[in-house]
Amino acid sequence: MKAAFSSLQYQHPSQRVMRKSMKTLIATLIAGLFATSAFAQTATTPAASPKAEAKAAKADAKAEEKVTKANAEAKEETAKADAKAEKKAAKEAKKADKKVAHAKKEAVEEKAEAAKK
Incomplete structure (x- = not known):
């Protein structure tokens, strides 16, 4: 008889039950x-309380105010720098005009002296 069952191993019924329950346990653990892992990948956002929302809104308003103030200061500084540059350019143009006028005056005087000779 052993020869007939040599390809098939004899298992006691309790072993068959244990093997089946182990397979289901392993399958359940893998499924778990x-x-x-799927649950851990989902994005969860906690519900914000009204106080937290108010704080966030207040912080945003403060940040926006700071940015606006910084922009205004930057514009003011730029305007001052532009005014200063325009004033300097006007002053230099006035000096250049004086030099040109002085050179013309000298040229007229030289011509007058040359005409006298």
């Missing part, structure tokens, strides 16, 4: 791992 997949479920936890």
Whole structure:
């Protein structure tokens, strides 16, 4: 009889039950791992309380105010720098005009002296 059952191993019924329950346990554990990994990947955002929202809005308003103030200061500084540059350019143009006028005056005087000779 052993020869007839040599390809098939004899298992006691309790072993068959244990093997089946182990397979279901392993399958359940693997399914649980997949479920936890999928759950961990979902984005969760906690519900914000009205106080937290008010604080966030207040902080945003303060930040916006600071940015606006900085922009205004930058514009003011730029305007001052532009005015200063325009004033300097006007002053230099006035000096150049004086030099040109002085050179013309000298040229007229030289011509007058040359005409006298």
